[in-house]
Amino acid sequence: MRTVAEVFQQDAELMHDTMAETLAKAMLTYEFIAINSLLRPKFQEFLANIAENNGETYFKGEKINATRAMRQAVDGVRQRFLDTLIQNIEDRFPDIGLFSAFRIFDPRCLPRDNTERARFGRNELRTILDHLCPAGREPNVDTDTCSTEWPPFKELLHANYSKNSFQELEKIMAKHGTTCWLPT
Numbered sequence: 001m002r003t004v005a006e007v008f009q010q011d012a013e014l015m016h017d018t019m020a021e022t023l024a025k026a027m028l029t030y031e032f033i034a035i036n037s038l039l040r041p042k043f044q045e046f047l048a049n050i051a052e053n054n055g056e057t058y059f060k061g062e063k064i065n066a067t068r069a070m071r072q073a074v075d076g077v078r079q080r081f082l083d084t085l086i087q088n089i090e091d092r093f094p095d096i097g098l099f100s101a102f103r104i105f106d107p108r109c110l111p112r113d114n115t116e117r118a119r120f121g122r123n124e125l126r127t128i129l130d131h132l133c134p135a136g137r138e139p140n141v142d143t144d145t146c147s148t149e150w151p152p153f154k155e156l157l158h159a160n161y162s163k164n165s166f167q168e169l170e171k172i173m174a175k176h177g178t179t180c181w182l183p184t
Helices: 002-015 018-027 030-038 043-048 068-092 096-105 114-119 122-132 143-161 166-176
Strands: 050-053 056-059 062-064
Touching: 018 030, 030 043, 030 056, 030 068, 043 050, 096 122, 114 143, 122 143, 143 166
Parallel strands: none
Antiparallel strands: 050 056, 056 062
C-alpha cells in the first residue's frame, strides 16, 4: 500500500496532479484501510495490525492518519453492514428453528458419547432438508444422499475436527476443497 501511495505522490509532484495527491493521502488513512478491510473478510486482521504509540496510529508499522471522525465513520459503516447482514439472515431463515439447526455443522457441538453422537443432528438435518426441498418443488439437494452421508460425516468431524469451530472448519474447506470429504 505504501508503494502505491508513493507512486501517486510522485505523480502528484511530477505532473502537478491534484487527484494523485489526494489519492496518495487518502490511501494512508484509517478510514480508507478500515473500510477496504471491512468489505473483505479481513476486518479482524485489520484491527490486529493497528497500533497506537504516542498519539500516532500505525497500520503494519506504517504511520497513517486516524482521526476520531474517521473511526466513527468506520464504526458506522461496520454497524450498518452488520445490521444488513443480520436482516438478510433473518429474512432468509425466518424460522429460528431452521437457523439454530445449522449448529450441527459446528464440530464442537458433536457429543463425545458414541450413542448420543449417532442420534445427534437427525432432526436438525431434517429441518434443513425440509427447508431446502419444500414439498411440491424441485429439490435443491438430494435428501436421501444427504441423510446417508450424514452419519459418516459426523464421525469424520468427530475424529479430525472436534476442537475446531465452524469458522475454522470453513477455512479448512476453503483451503483444501470439500468434494472429497463433505456430504452432498
